[in-house]
Amino acid sequence: MPTLRLEVVTPNRKTYSEDVDMVTIPGVDGEFGILPLHVPLITALKAGELRIVKDGQETSLATGGGFAEVMPDRVSILTDAAILEKDIDESAAQAAMDRAKAALEDKDLGSEEQAAAEAAIAHSLAQLHVKRRRHGSGVPDAGR
Numbered sequence: 001m002p003t004l005r006l007e008v009v010t011p012n013r014k015t016y017s018e019d020v021d022m023v024t025i026p027g028v029d030g031e032f033g034i035l036p037l038h039v040p041l042i043t044a045l046k047a048g049e050l051r052i053v054k055d056g057q058e059t060s061l062a063t064g065g066g067f068a069e070v071m072p073d074r075v076s077i078l079t080d081a082a083i084l085e086k087d088i089d090e091s092a093a094q095a096a097m098d099r100a101k102a103a104l105e106d107k108d109l110g111s112e113e114q115a116a117a118e119a120a121i122a123h124s125l126a127q128l129h130v131k132r133r134r135h136g137s138g139v140p141d142a143g144r
Contacts, residue, residue, distance in 0.1 A: 002036035005074040047122035097124035
């Protein structure tokens with residue numbers, strides 16, 4: 001059976017690079033699955049869960065916003081953040097979200113600071129969703 005070469009790249013490093021059977025991507029218009037021989041496309045990503053199926057095993061990454069380039073034999077993900085489920089520190093993600101929510105309450109917040117706080121909330125929610133999905137516990141609402 002054909003496979004896809006999946007590469008997930010952040011500004012700091014290549015987070016993931018392997019041949020996979022399928023990948024499910026968190027697109028801005030909803031999540032969608034990519035199988036080998038998919039038609040070429042480029043799409044924007046939102047913060048969320050990137051699910052990878054390889055040899056019958058599913059692996060998840062929490063990703064930030066970015067772009068995906070899909071070709072029949074490969075998928076390239078360029079994102080501002082990507083972390084494997086096993087590497088997510090749930091308490092640190094919760095604390096980051098709490099700090100960002102508190103920052104949004106500042107009435108003198110500039111547009112850049114507000115955008116950074118909103119991005120931090122999206123990243124934290126993505127991490128918490130990925131970490132808690134398999135454990136059956138809920139993910140808190142952003143509460144804005």
